[in-house]
Amino acid sequence: xxxxxxxxxxxxxLAGSTIIVCLFLGIILFDIFSKGLSxxxxxxxxxxxxxxxxxxxxxxxxxxxxxxxxxTTLFAVPFGVAxxxxxxxxxxxxxxxxxxxxxxxxxxxxxxxxYGLFGLALxxxxxxxxxxxxxxxxxxxxxxLPYIITTTExxxxxIPNSMREATLALGATQFETIKDVVLPKALPGILTGVILTLxxxxxxxxxxxxxxVAFYINGLSTSINQEFMALPYxxxxxxxxxxxxxxxxxxxxxxxxxxxxxxxxxxxxxxxIRFKHRSQD
Amino acid sequence: xxxxxxxxxxxxxxxxxxxILKNINIDFPKNQVTSLIGPSxxxxxxxxxxFNRMHDLSPDARIEGTLKLDELDIYDQKNSVTEIRKxxxxxxxxxxxxxxxxxxxxxxxxxxxxxxxxEIPQLVESALKESYLWEEVKDELKxxxxxxxxxxxxxxxxxxxxxxxxxxxxxDEPCSAxxxxxxxxxxxxxxxxxxxxxxxxxxxxxxxxxxxxxxxxFMYLGELVEFxxxxxxxxxxxxxLTKNYVGGHFG
Numbered sequence: 001x002x003x004x005x006x007x008x009x010x011x012x013x014l015a016g017s018t019i020i021v022c023l024f025l026g027i028i029l030f031d032i033f034s035k036g037l038s039x040x041x042x043x044x045x046x047x048x049x050x051x052x053x054x055x056x057x058x059x060x061x062x063x064x065x066x067x068x069x070x071x072t073t074l075f076a077v078p079f080g081v082a083x084x085x086x087x088x089x090x091x092x093x094x095x096x097x098x099x100x101x102x103x104x105x106x107x108x109x110x111x112x113x114x115y116g117l118f119g120l121a122l123x124x125x126x127x128x129x130x131x132x133x134x135x136x137x138x139x140x141x142x143x144x145l146p147y148i149i150t151t152t153e154x155x156x157x158x159i160p161n162s163m164r165e166a167t168l169a170l171g172a173t174q175f176e177t178i179k180d181v182v183l184p185k186a187l188p189g190i191l192t193g194v195i196l197t198l199x200x201x202x203x204x205x206x207x208x209x210x211x212x213v214a215f216y217i218n219g220l221s222t223s224i225n226q227e228f229m230a231l232p233y234x235x236x237x238x239x240x241x242x243x244x245x246x247x248x249x250x251x252x253x254x255x256x257x258x259x260x261x262x263x264x265x266x267x268x269x270x271x272x273i274r275f276k277h278r279s280q281d
Numbered sequence: 282x283x284x285x286x287x288x289x290x291x292x293x294x295x296x297x298x299x300x301i302l303k304n305i306n307i308d309f310p311k312n313q314v315t316s317l318i319g320p321s322x323x324x325x326x327x328x329x330x331x332f333n334r335m336h337d338l339s340p341d342a343r344i345e346g347t348l349k350l351d352e353l354d355i356y357d358q359k360n361s362v363t364e365i366r367k368x369x370x371x372x373x374x375x376x377x378x379x380x381x382x383x384x385x386x387x388x389x390x391x392x393x394x395x396x397x398x399x400e401i402p403q404l405v406e407s408a409l410k411e412s413y414l415w416e417e418v419k420d421e422l423k424x425x426x427x428x429x430x431x432x433x434x435x436x437x438x439x440x441x442x443x444x445x446x447x448x449x450x451x452x453d454e455p456c457s458a459x460x461x462x463x464x465x466x467x468x469x470x471x472x473x474x475x476x477x478x479x480x481x482x483x484x485x486x487x488x489x490x491x492x493x494x495x496x497x498x499f500m501y502l503g504e505l506v507e508f509x510x511x512x513x514x515x516x517x518x519x520x521x522l523t524k525n526y527v528g529g530h531f532g
Binding site for chain 1: 333335338340363364365366367370371373375377378379380389390393394438441442445
């Protein structure tokens with residue numbers, strides 16, 4: 001009987017924690033959507049801002065965030081995955097690889113504002129890319145790299161060696177083994193890491209602050225060497241820096257809702273890709 | 282006198298400072314089944330895996346001595362390891378089909394070794410027939426290989442090896458993860474395959490070794506204690522250790 005009570009108590013503890021976490025998530029989502037959904041109209045997501053941000057929409061910020069995330073992906077995913085493949089598949093374990101791994105984990109802990117400063121020094125000034133969506137995307141890419149490398153390496157580690165031996169014993173080279181068996185098998189794990197990282201990067205404000213984001217741009221920026229608007233920064237400005245904060249509050253909540261929905265969409269796409277991949281093997 | 286297909290001469294193998302194989306000299310006769318038996322940890326699998334250079338993957342493995350496939354020096358750096366693995370195939374303890382369809386599991390090796398595209402379907406079919414899997418899978422070649430039963434998966438792994446027409450097939454306890462009926466099918470298959478291939482098999486199952494082997498090597502603590510015909514090893518072993526092991530007194 002005592003054992004039963006204890007296991008019930010454990011269950012309550014675990015289930016309770018889960019419920020509390022979900023509850024907070026629910027409250028946050030409810031708060032944002034209840035105040036924000038009413039401002040989301042077709043006009044809100046398709047029009048340019050007007051009248052000093054008090055009217056109009058957030059179209060340039062949506063496009064800015066999508067373009068920014070795209071550049072981040074293009075830069076961080078190939079380099080991150082390649083680096084993880086090297087560390088896990090090619091590099092022989094040594095003091096040096098351990099130092100590299102420790103450094104990568106430390107990089108993941110650096111505050112994002114420092115990446116912003118670094119991006120300003122490196123991309124904006126040294127590389128002369130100017131304050132632009134390209135500089136900001138590359139900066140966010142740097143921020144994302146440690147996470148992508150770490151999660152990809154974890155995904156690669158989960159592939160049993162017997163899978164690698166199967167193709168190697170057939171006379172496949174190590175590269176063929178990685179390309180044809182290891183990476184396809186690890187893809188769901190890699191994708192999960194990539195999407196979580198990019199969702200986080202899409203919502204970052206600090207790294208893009210110095211490197212290219214603008215509060216307001218007249219018209220739509222279409223070139224990657226121009227400044228741009230982005231949802232998180234727009235939200236930050238509307239909720240703290242605007243001269244008539246009370247008036248634009250619904251717009252701020254609307255922006256927050258759009259950002260959440262956008263990230264949600266990323267995740268649905270990733271879920272779909274994972275699902276398609278699972279059903280294949 | 283049997284024609285020798287595969288041999289090891291004065292083979293020592295170390296993992297770090299630990300000596301795993303001690304001065305192994307062994308000749309595997311062509312188109313026969315040779316079993317390697319011995320208690321766990323005696324180095325049977327390690328010996329088997331040194332013939333297709335699977336130890337290349339372990340950074341701390343070090344090999345001394347000469348291993349030959351016919352007259353080819355397996356560890357000569359001039360010889361490509363992929364070419365050697367094409368000629369010496371391997372089947373593992375646990376079935377490890379590729380995460381692809383049944384058909385692709387066989388066509389994969391043909392593709393990477395650049396077989397002419399138009400010959401591949403025919404080669405896949407004949408390898409599946411040779412492995413007695415064709416009748417069971419001919420209508421579901423596009424299904425993922427992992428959907429097959431364990432025994433079918435292992436025969437698929439054999440077919441995947443056979444499709445390249447290797448000269449030697451190394452088998453590392455191929456039946457240990459299978460039920461008795463599936464193991465029996467694999468045994469039958471081995472008996473048929475030996476007409477065309479030289480087979481070296483590591484096994485823990487004495488009855489199996491007795492049923493399928495022409496020759497048997499008994500290993501103990503990294504040494505090849507006795508190597509003789511299956512009849513002699515099981516009925517008239519020369520060494521006291523061999524006698525105790527095949528008699529079931531230890532191991």
